[in-house]
Amino acid sequence: MSTHTLAAPRIRGLQDRLWAAVTDRDEHAAAAVVLAALDDGIDAETALLDVIAPVQKRVGTEWAANRLSVAQEHAASAIAERVIAALAHHPAGRTTPRLGRVTVACVDQEWHVLPARLLAEVLTLRGWQVDFLGAQVPTPHLVGHLHTSGADVVALSSSVPTRLPAAHAAITAVQAAGVPVLAGGAAFGPDGRYAHRLGADAWEPDARSAARRVADGIPAPLPAAGRQQTDDLPHLADQEYTLVVRSRPQLVREVLTQLESRFPAAAAYTEQQREHTAQDIAHIVEHLGVALYMDDDELFTGFLVWTAGILEARRVPAASLEPVLDVLSIELKDFPRASRLLGRARTALDALPPPAGHDPGASDDRTSPSASHPGS
Amino acid sequence: MARQKEQIASRPQLATTELWASAPYPVILVDRTGTVVDLNPAAASLLEGAARGSTLSETVPPWLTRAHQETTDPAGRSAGDGPASAPRPVFRGRIGTQTFVAHPAPNPGGDVAWWLVDDTDRRLVEEELATERERTAFLAEASNVLLASLNTDRCMQITAQLASQYLAEAAVVILPAAGRQMPLAHAVGGRTAVRGTVAADPAQVPGLSEALQGFPPVPSRWIDPGALPGWLLPEDFTGTVGSAAVVPLPGLGVPAGVLVLLRGTGSTEFDESEEGFARLFAARAGAALSAARLYAEQSDITRTLMRDLLPPRLDRVNGVEFAGGYQPASARDRVGGDFYDVHPGSTPEDASLAVLGDVCGKGLDAAVLTGKIRNTLQALTPMAGDHERMLRLLNGALLNSHHTRFATLVLASVRREESRVRLRLTSAGHPAPLVIRNDGSVEEIDTRGTLVGALPRVEARTVETDLRPGETCLLYTDGVTEARGGPLGDELFGEERLMRALEECAGMPGTAVVERVQMLASQWLHDGRHDDMALLAITAPPTTHLSAVDGHTRGRYTA
Numbered sequence: 001m002s003t004h005t006l007a008a009p010r011i012r013g014l015q016d017r018l019w020a021a022v023t024d025r026d027e028h029a030a031a032a033v034v035l036a037a038l039d040d041g042i043d044a045e046t047a048l049l050d051v052i053a054p055v056q057k058r059v060g061t062e063w064a065a066n067r068l069s070v071a072q073e074h075a076a077s078a079i080a081e082r083v084i085a086a087l088a089h090h091p092a093g094r095t096t097p098r099l100g101r102v103t104v105a106c107v108d109q110e111w112h113v114l115p116a117r118l119l120a121e122v123l124t125l126r127g128w129q130v131d132f133l134g135a136q137v138p139t140p141h142l143v144g145h146l147h148t149s150g151a152d153v154v155a156l157s158s159s160v161p162t163r164l165p166a167a168h169a170a171i172t173a174v175q176a177a178g179v180p181v182l183a184g185g186a187a188f189g190p191d192g193r194y195a196h197r198l199g200a201d202a203w204e205p206d207a208r209s210a211a212r213r214v215a216d217g218i219p220a221p222l223p224a225a226g227r228q229q230t231d232d233l234p235h236l237a238d239q240e241y242t243l244v245v246r247s248r249p250q251l252v253r254e255v256l257t258q259l260e261s262r263f264p265a266a267a268a269y270t271e272q273q274r275e276h277t278a279q280d281i282a283h284i285v286e287h288l289g290v291a292l293y294m295d296d297d298e299l300f301t302g303f304l305v306w307t308a309g310i311l312e313a314r315r316v317p318a319a320s321l322e323p324v325l326d327v328l329s330i331e332l333k334d335f336p337r338a339s340r341l342l343g344r345a346r347t348a349l350d351a352l353p354p355p356a357g358h359d360p361g362a363s364d365d366r367t368s369p370s371a372s373h374p375g376s
Numbered sequence: 377m378a379r380q381k382e383q384i385a386s387r388p389q390l391a392t393t394e395l396w397a398s399a400p401y402p403v404i405l406v407d408r409t410g411t412v413v414d415l416n417p418a419a420a421s422l423l424e425g426a427a428r429g430s431t432l433s434e435t436v437p438p439w440l441t442r443a444h445q446e447t448t449d450p451a452g453r454s455a456g457d458g459p460a461s462a463p464r465p466v467f468r469g470r471i472g473t474q475t476f477v478a479h480p481a482p483n484p485g486g487d488v489a490w491w492l493v494d495d496t497d498r499r500l501v502e503e504e505l506a507t508e509r510e511r512t513a514f515l516a517e518a519s520n521v522l523l524a525s526l527n528t529d530r531c532m533q534i535t536a537q538l539a540s541q542y543l544a545e546a547a548v549v550i551l552p553a554a555g556r557q558m559p560l561a562h563a564v565g566g567r568t569a570v571r572g573t574v575a576a577d578p579a580q581v582p583g584l585s586e587a588l589q590g591f592p593p594v595p596s597r598w599i600d601p602g603a604l605p606g607w608l609l610p611e612d613f614t615g616t617v618g619s620a621a622v623v624p625l626p627g628l629g630v631p632a633g634v635l636v637l638l639r640g641t642g643s644t645e646f647d648e649s650e651e652g653f654a655r656l657f658a659a660r661a662g663a664a665l666s667a668a669r670l671y672a673e674q675s676d677i678t679r680t681l682m683r684d685l686l687p688p689r690l691d692r693v694n695g696v697e698f699a700g701g702y703q704p705a706s707a708r709d710r711v712g713g714d715f716y717d718v719h720p721g722s723t724p725e726d727a728s729l730a731v732l733g734d735v736c737g738k739g740l741d742a743a744v745l746t747g748k749i750r751n752t753l754q755a756l757t758p759m760a761g762d763h764e765r766m767l768r769l770l771n772g773a774l775l776n777s778h779h780t781r782f783a784t785l786v787l788a789s790v791r792r793e794e795s796r797v798r799l800r801l802t803s804a805g806h807p808a809p810l811v812i813r814n815d816g817s818v819e820e821i822d823t824r825g826t827l828v829g830a831l832p833r834v835e836a837r838t839v840e841t842d843l844r845p846g847e848t849c850l851l852y853t854d855g856v857t858e859a860r861g862g863p864l865g866d867e868l869f870g871e872e873r874l875m876r877a878l879e880e881c882a883g884m885p886g887t888a889v890v891e892r893v894q895m896l897a898s899q900w901l902h903d904g905r906h907d908d909m910a911l912l913a914i915t916a917p918p919t920t921h922l923s924a925v926d927g928h929t930r931g932r933y934t935a
Contacts, residue, residue, distance in 0.1 A: 025883060025884075025885070025918065027885065069880065070880055070892075071880050071881055071882065071883065071884050071888075071892075074881075074884055074888035074889075074891060074892050075883070075884045075885055075888050077888065077891075078884070078885045078887045078888035078891070079885070081887070108707070109898060109903070111891070111895050111898075136898075138707030138708070139707075140707055140708045141707070141708075141710075144675075146525075146527065147525065147526035147527050147668075147671060147675075148527070148671075148672065148675045149527075150527045150529050150530055176524055177524055177525050177527075178521060178524040178525050178530060178534075248865065248902075249863070249864050249865025249866065250865075252863045252864055252865075253864055272876075275862075275863070278862070278863035278864060279862075279863045281863065282862075282863035282902075
């Protein structure tokens with residue numbers, strides 16, 4: 001690790017210069033900031049975790065606060081990628097693998113690649129042979145890779161909680177191949193509780209502690225004959241998850257129809273506004289599904305409170321979420337767990353402080369690569 | 377009743393002794409103090425030197441003496457063991473080579489008659505059952521673990537580890553040599569196996585080369601521990617090898633490898649049933665190892681054959697940014713019917729040729745045809761000055777092949793001129809290229825043409841356009857626009873939605889545009905089925921920097 005301590009102001013200065021370059025979409029300036037810092041003797045791990053990572057985190061925060069556009073955000077991620085690639089070729093970032101072999105991958109359909117990328121680089125710097133499979137790795141590819149290349153451990157990254165069921169499938173499949181799983185990323189909760197509930201062999205909150213854990217060694221999972229995913233989550237036996245997820249389009253349609261009959265403003269939406277609203281509803285139903293999968297109140301409540309914040313930042317009243325919950329409650333009244341989740345979320349929304357004035361009805365696209373989780 | 381009892385009690389002892397004399401079990405009568413009062417002939421012949429008047433401890437093994445003490449002195453047993461609640465204790469132990477269950481029959485006088493029932497056979501059967509159960513459980517576990525992985529190294533490690541846990545103190549798995557090196561794994565005492573390779577002559581170990589060749593068939597055999605070469609002994613195996621066995625791992629028609637079992641001088645040698653058991657384990661390990669080898673060979677072949685079918689990694693070429701993205705229809709596939717390529721111009725002044733296309737169909741069959749088209753187009757790059765001529769030649773080549781499929785594609789000749797990028801675009805039956813202008817407008821390039829590989833004649837119209845710095849031209853396949861899903865589950869993503877999404881992408885790097893569209897399309901699909909999706913972004917670099925951060929050189933800005 002670093003032999004010299006860096007004054008915090010110096011790091012902050014680097015962060016600010018990188019932030020300026022990234023928001024300016026100036027890839028070259030961004031790379032220059034980091035490479036010059038390496039030339040000045042900052043070690044590569046510090047550059048990755050204390051300069052690039054915080055800037056990337058700030059991108060997500062700024063997007064959530066509506067101070068960055070989706071395009072700026074994507075551009076920032078693309079630039080961070082390039083900077084990391086440039087850093088890996090700098091003499092300070094070159095190491096020969098002398099430790100074991102680690103596979104780093106994102107869960108299927110998980111697009112947030114940077115946390116995994118940073119871990120992969122840190123592990124490489126620390127002397128591991130790393131197979132970095134990138135974003136959204138289908139589980140069959142991951143398992144196929146383990147069969148052909150082998151690995152001492154799989155580091156599995158997921159940032160958005162809606163990927164938790166997919167993460168579960170990946171964890172079980174990797175363990176069935178006899179390889180332990182180290183889970184990481186915002187999706188698994190700030191304390192890793194979801195990682196443990198899904199049977200991951202280990203969880204760590206950040207790249208440094210994850211690298212330490214890999215070095216300590218994670219014991220291989222015991223092959224339990226006939227273990228199935230439902231063994232981890234016995235509540236799935238009630239089929240609520242399956243039924244809600246399967247009827248998602250119908251639920252969205254029903255909520256949309258009801259909203260239009262309740263709110264004249266909603267009936268006057270443009271096609272695009274209507275689609276955004278439908279997407280928001282679909283997002284809510286999706287999170288309800290995940291909360292049912294994990295049987296966790298906080299997952300759903302946390303998402304709605306976070307969404308309310310996002311809406312407020314875009315001058316959309318968070319109160320517009322309440323009728324959605326009400327319609328869903330009626331539609332899903334025969335599902336006890338779904339009803340419980342909807343009730344708790346409604347209570348949490350009611351407890352939010354009343355907002356300032358807004359233009360009603362406006363909504364926008366909340367699909368973002370960095371802003372991901374209430375806890376992140 | 378009472379009278380009858382009295383009568384029995386007053387009978388002379390001799391009568392009882394006579395009764396015992398004919399009993400089929402050894403019986404020994406012991407008084408409260410532990411002195412042998414009487415014993416029958418069966419007991420006398422079992423317990424050598426036993427006689428009336430001798431003390432019990434001289435006569436019987438200690439377990440029976442203890443049993444007698446416990447029976448005559450219930451206070452010695454743990455408190456709370458009331459006679460009603462406590463089950464009668466079972467006393468069992470060895471006398472000589474046999475085992476007996478001793479049943480106490482106390483009489484009112486305080487003496488205890490011990491009936492000894494021989495249960496040697498039952499014990500042997502029980503022991504055998506326990507051993508078999510343990511072995512079955514082990515084999516089940518071994519099968520579970522071995523079946524879990526198709527990775528040869530891992531199978532080898534697991535085999536050594538399991539064998540050193542259950543079959544011997546140490547185990548070595550040796551695989552047939554790849555080149556001069558024989559891969560091997562050592563394990564001691566069930567700990568994680570250590571892998572390595574050794575360049576040694578297998579003939580050093582008797583029976584090893586035959587077992588590795590799998591021919592002539594050889595049984596497992598004992599070898600002289602003194603003949604073992606040093607490389608065969610695990611580093612952390614302390615002590616001297618007392619016995620060693622070479623057990624072939626039978627493969628599926630091919631020799632899978634050899635298991636060498638090692639036991640120290642202090643342990644017992646392998647008996648016949650252990651050898652049989654080792655063979656059972658070897659059969660499973662061998663099957664798993666050869667399945668893993670087959671899988672490895674097959675995936676090697678697949679990888680080699682697929683290498684040229686995989687979408688290429690794109691980067692900056694002659695001052696122009698290229699970015700590609702590809703998602704095959706099935707998560708299991710890596711290739712499909714969509715393809716893209718960038719053929720760099722021979723000098724920075726020459727145009728590079730970018731191609732993106734879609735062969736009708738999906739999966740490997742379609743991928744094979746994309747390979748053919750990609751090769752043909754590469755050969756035709758010298759004619760890239762005339763797109764229509766290229767398409768005519770390609771059409772002819774496709775019509776003459778045995779493939780019945782057709783394809784649509786876009787050709788783009790790309791040349792950097794000062795800070796601008798000049799494009800010549802030709803669509804052959806393919807969705808029109810889209811250009812994202814810096815002002816946020818999205819322009820559909822009006823090139824049209826017939827698809828290739830279906831009709832004897834093809835026609836196409838080439839259109840030219842320029843990209844200013846920061847602008848991007850996006851080529852895509854219809855898998856993107858025909859993605860079905862959305863919040864309501866059944867809508868097409870459609871061209872209009874794609875164009876709206878691109879309006880937000882003004883000024884974005886090409887990789888970010890590709891990623892954005894891929895992400896939106898996949899979210900639109902929401903785990904639904906889809907066709908292959910391919911994207912190719914051609915971007916004029918936004919700044920005046922000529923040297924790129926291409927990951928290989930340090931750009932001049934650091935100088």
